[in-house]
Amino acid sequence: xxxxxxxxxxxxxxxxxxxxxxxxxxxxxxxxxxxxxxxxxxxxxxxxxxxxxxxxxxxxxxxxxxxxxxxxxxxxxxxxxxxxxxxxxxxxxxxxxxxxxxxxxxxxxxxxxx
Numbered sequence: 699x700x701x702x703x704x705x706x707x708x709x710x711x712x713x714x715x716x717x718x719x720x721x722x723x724x725x726x727x728x729x730x731x732x733x734x735x736x737x738x739x740x741x742x743x744x745x746x747x748x749x750x751x752x753x754x755x756x757x758x759x760x761x762x763x764x765x766x767x768x769x770x771x772x773x774x775x776x777x778x779x780x781x782x783x784x785x786x787x788x789x790x791x792x793x794x795x796x797x798x799x800x801x802x803x804x805x806x807x808x809x810x811x812x
Contacts, residue, residue: 750792753777758799761790766799 753759757769759779767781767788775792 749798750795753792753795753798758801759795760797760799761794762796763794 753769753772755769755772758766759769759777760766761779765779765781765788767779769777770780770787771778772792777790777792777795779788779790780786781788
């Protein structure tokens with residue numbers, strides 16, 4: 699068989715390992731993407747969901763907007779937070795809480811001033 703007569707590698711019988719050989723790199727890339735990106739994100743989402751479901755009045759929290767305060771009241775998806783020295787009440791959606799703080803920010807600021 700003359701190599702110049704071949705119009706493609708597949709018609710000459712020298713080609714690439716069939717359908718599986720061509721798809722294997724794509725399958726491997728997809729598996730790596732799932733392992734590297736999706737699984738850690740699911741773990742993070744589960745931690746956030748657990749944190750939001752365990753909120754209770756008296757918890758020190760930080761909102762996604764950076765506001766620190768203490769939870770005063772909670773209804774289903776609404777949280778009332780007291781913030782600042784005047785204990786101003788702000789109302790947020792439960793999903794707006796980004797994390798529960800160990801120590802109040804006002805307390806740590808007072809310690810730095812003294």
